[in-house]
Amino acid sequence: MLTAITVVIMAAALAAGLCANQLRRRRHPADGSDDEEASVSDLISPLETLAVLLVAFVIVVAAESYGAAGAAVGSEAHRVDQLYEVADYAPEPQRERLQGAAVCYARAIMTYEWPAMVDEGRKAPEASVWSTDFRRHFKDLARKDANTFQLLVETDDDRSVARQTRLSEAMPAIPSVVYWFMVLSLAATVGAFAFGLPRQRGPSHLVLLLVLAGLFTGSLLLIEDIDRPFSGQIAITSEAMADTAADIGEDFAQDHPGRPLPCDAQGVRTQAPA
Numbered sequence: 001m002l003t004a005i006t007v008v009i010m011a012a013a014l015a016a017g018l019c020a021n022q023l024r025r026r027r028h029p030a031d032g033s034d035d036e037e038a039s040v041s042d043l044i045s046p047l048e049t050l051a052v053l054l055v056a057f058v059i060v061v062a063a064e065s066y067g068a069a070g071a072a073v074g075s076e077a078h079r080v081d082q083l084y085e086v087a088d089y090a091p092e093p094q095r096e097r098l099q100g101a102a103v104c105y106a107r108a109i110m111t112y113e114w115p116a117m118v119d120e121g122r123k124a125p126e127a128s129v130w131s132t133d134f135r136r137h138f139k140d141l142a143r144k145d146a147n148t149f150q151l152l153v154e155t156d157d158d159r160s161v162a163r164q165t166r167l168s169e170a171m172p173a174i175p176s177v178v179y180w181f182m183v184l185s186l187a188a189t190v191g192a193f194a195f196g197l198p199r200q201r202g203p204s205h206l207v208l209l210l211v212l213a214g215l216f217t218g219s220l221l222l223i224e225d226i227d228r229p230f231s232g233q234i235a236i237t238s239e240a241m242a243d244t245a246a247d248i249g250e251d252f253a254q255d256h257p258g259r260p261l262p263c264d265a266q267g268v269r270t271q272a273p274a
Helices: 004-026 033-086 094-120 126-142 146-167 176-195 204-224 239-255
Strands: none
Touching: 004 094, 004 204, 033 094, 033 146, 033 176, 033 204, 033 239, 094 146, 094 239, 126 146, 126 176, 176 204
């Protein structure tokens, strides 16, 4: 919907500018019109500068948000894998419980939290139950192995920070009022360029105008796309967490042969909390 509105506004601005240019040509014959065209060009220049600065600023903001979202996704997946590995130093039964909870957390993120984040930018309680399990098992471990407890707490804190960053970056970083102000500025710039076309113009003038309008429209669509990092044409995927879930799931089967995970393939709890 947002994409369609943006394209319509830019196309309407281009058409309006060309129509206004035709009307100006009809009302004023081509006698001594150089001064008028120079005046129009002088007025367009500040508008062009404003539009370019706006686009540059917004692209930087959107790109930073996109990069932060990608880094958070990779960091969270890495921390879950690290949590599983560090738990290998814990005594039983905390080792099996923590490693099983890590596998289930990764699966629940994939099945429940990723769709909830993309649609509404929110957490999924199906994943949060396993992060709660982490903390419960940490309390039991604190009385047995203080060193491993400290490592696990630090790793889990990093995982939690990465998760919160991922969720916060799922929401648009550019306020709607800023985006639409930029759209209107670019539309006004395209319309002004079309209005200011010289009377003695050739095909190259129209081609360059269409190229300019296309580039401005493409910039707006690109900004809209990267401002929604987990959807759109260049969306950040859940591949990192999927790889982690598969890797530690295989590790659990090898480390605890014959022992079932406390959840199913979707990360839903199948056993009562230990």
